[in-house]
Amino acid sequence: MSTAEETDGENTPWSEVTPEAARRLLVAAVEAFAERGYHATTTRDIAGRAGMSPAALYIHYKTKEELLHRISRIGHDRALLLLETAADGDGTAAERLAGAVRAFVRWHAERHTTARVVQYELEALSEEHRAEIVELRRKSDAAVRRIISEGVRTGEFDVPDVPGTTLAVLSLCIDVARWFNAQGSRTPDEVGTLYADLVLRMVGPRK
Amino acid sequence: MSTAEETDGENTPWSEVTPEAARRLLVAAVEAFAERGYHATTTRDIAGRAGMSPAALYIHYKTKEELLHRISRIGHDRALLLLETAADGDGTAAERLAGAVRAFVRWHAERHTTARVVQYELEALSEEHRAEIVELRRKSDAAVRRIISEGVRTGEFDVPDVPGTTLAVLSLCIDVARWFNAQGSRTPDEVGTLYADLVLRMVGPRK
DNA sequence: GCGTCCCCTAAGCGCTTGCTCAGGTTCGCG
DNA sequence: CGCGAACCTGAGCAAGCGCTTAGGGGACGC
Numbered sequence: 001m002s003t004a005e006e007t008d009g010e011n012t013p014w015s016e017v018t019p020e021a022a023r024r025l026l027v028a029a030v031e032a033f034a035e036r037g038y039h040a041t042t043t044r045d046i047a048g049r050a051g052m053s054p055a056a057l058y059i060h061y062k063t064k065e066e067l068l069h070r071i072s073r074i075g076h077d078r079a080l081l082l083l084e085t086a087a088d089g090d091g092t093a094a095e096r097l098a099g100a101v102r103a104f105v106r107w108h109a110e111r112h113t114t115a116r117v118v119q120y121e122l123e124a125l126s127e128e129h130r131a132e133i134v135e136l137r138r139k140s141d142a143a144v145r146r147i148i149s150e151g152v153r154t155g156e157f158d159v160p161d162v163p164g165t166t167l168a169v170l171s172l173c174i175d176v177a178r179w180f181n182a183q184g185s186r187t188p189d190e191v192g193t194l195y196a197d198l199v200l201r202m203v204g205p206r207k
Numbered sequence: 208m209s210t211a212e213e214t215d216g217e218n219t220p221w222s223e224v225t226p227e228a229a230r231r232l233l234v235a236a237v238e239a240f241a242e243r244g245y246h247a248t249t250t251r252d253i254a255g256r257a258g259m260s261p262a263a264l265y266i267h268y269k270t271k272e273e274l275l276h277r278i279s280r281i282g283h284d285r286a287l288l289l290l291e292t293a294a295d296g297d298g299t300a301a302e303r304l305a306g307a308v309r310a311f312v313r314w315h316a317e318r319h320t321t322a323r324v325v326q327y328e329l330e331a332l333s334e335e336h337r338a339e340i341v342e343l344r345r346k347s348d349a350a351v352r353r354i355i356s357e358g359v360r361t362g363e364f365d366v367p368d369v370p371g372t373t374l375a376v377l378s379l380c381i382d383v384a385r386w387f388n389a390q391g392s393r394t395p396d397e398v399g400t401l402y403a404d405l406v407l408r409m410v411g412p413r414k
Numbered sequence: 415g416c417g418t419c420c421c422c423t424a425a426g427c428g429c430t431t432g433c434t435c436a437g438g439t440t441c442g443c444g
Numbered sequence: 445c446g447c448g449a450a451c452c453t454g455a456g457c458a459a460g461c462g463c464t465t466a467g468g469g470g471a472c473g474c
Contacts, residue, residue, distance in 0.1 A: 415474100416473105416474090417472105417473095417474090418471105418472085418473090419470105419471090419472085419473105420469105420470095420471090420472105421468105421469090421470090422467105422468085422469085422470105423466105423467090423468080423469105424465105424466095424467090424468100425464105425465090425466090426463105426464085426465090427462105427463090427464080427465095428461100428462100428463100428464105429460105429461080429462090430459105430460085430461070430462100431458100431459080431460070431461075432457105432458100432459090432460100433456105433457090433458095434455105434456085434457080434458105435454105435455095435456090435457105436453105436454100436455095437452105437453090437454095438451105438452085438453075438454100439450105439451085439452080439453095440449105440450085440451085440452100441448100441449085441450080441451100442447105442448095442449090442450105443446105443447090443448095444445100444446085444447085
């Protein structure tokens with residue numbers, strides 16, 4: 001099930017989750033939520049994967065939903081950082097758009113376990129938590145729109161419907177989390193490159 | 208919550224579900240599964256929406272999973288029909304690809320309630336049922352690939368990676384079910400037209 | 415009128431769920 | 445050695461789950 005260095009979430013991420021036991025629980029929850037979905041995952045399953053009793057979970061998290069929120073929050077922060085870094089970097093609009101798509105797609109493929117939870121379990125969040133997350137997603141949308149708008153302004157891009165195309169670009173990248181399979185034939189890098197090319201075609205006249 | 212003629216599943220579909228009570232239950236299940244997800248939906252909720260007692264469900268369906276399977280099967284049949292009709296129609300490859308995308312996207316937007324269940328609840332199916340559904344999805348992929356391959360053959364399209372682009376096109380369309388909102392500003396028709404244009408840009412040099 | 419069939423419900427069974435709580439173990443520190 | 449803090453467990457509670465069962469009630473043929 002593991003190709004030496006992956007599985008997701010091992011090499012650095014989740015380093016912000018500080019008591020080590022809390023991190024083990026969170027990583028276990030990511031795996032379980034990604035495999036079966038939030039509602040089909042039991043607290044006993046999460047605790048078991050982390051090698052603890054069910055009660056241990058409630059020392060570090062108030063509820064099962066808080067676990068999901070922590071995962072979702074960290075994942076959205078990471079995704080937003082990727083997009084804003086690309087949007088506010090330098091280079092032409094085309095270069096920045098390609099960079100944003102490549103980074104965003106690569107993240108969704110490499111960390112597809114995490115990304116699946118982040119992108120497809122929003123409705124399991126409480127009202128307040130969901131509102132907080134939706135705000136982060138609005139910012140992600142704004143970052144991509146910023147690049148596309150500027151490309152249109154400078155004449156690099158030919159995009160009749162900027163909000164619609166922004167939505168489509170993000171949607172295309174996000175859906176990678178759904179279909180990407182680590183056992184499949186494509187590496188995250190290959191998918192990122194393919195998608196960057198496809199998106200550039202979507203926004204512009206032949207370069 | 209309803210804009211006169213929509214909600215989804217009222218004007219004709221589900222006509223193949225024959226005892227009228229069974230159809231009412233199935234429509235209720237589609238709504239509930241789409242709102243909360245399969246695992247978060249209770250049989251009591253489904254029966255309640257259909258105006259029946261929980262026990263009534265088991266007269267028409269053996270299990271809750273059978274309900275999901277019936278929904279998934281009918282939805283996949285419909286989606287496959289749309290794609291194959293477009294793929295095997297006449298016209299240039301570009302015309303057929305645009306037609307396929309427009310029809311497929313429009314279905315995902317108009318019937319986004321159904322489509323959400325069809326596209327995002329696969330892993331809740333039993334092993335055998337999932338295998339049956341996966342086969343239908345393979346055929347959908349083949350239909351789109353057929354159009355793109357032919358466009359490449361005739362020189363209409365410039366596509367370096369046919370399987371990858373096929374995957375991206377389908378992925379883009381499918382994800383409409385996730386974000387489309389009937390209260391939003393775009394009609395299913397507008398999204399279909401926008402997406403058909405974007406996909407044509409993805410596959411080729413300006414026509 | 416009577417029996418048969420179909421469709422449905424009230425009640426509830428056995429089990430699992432999210433979560434709690436009293437208590438035990440391990441540790442650093444005086 | 446004693447003491448408190450940090451962390452974890454075994455046992456279990458109340459609630460809700462999917463599903464079953466016994467039986468009611470209306471429509472129909474005879």
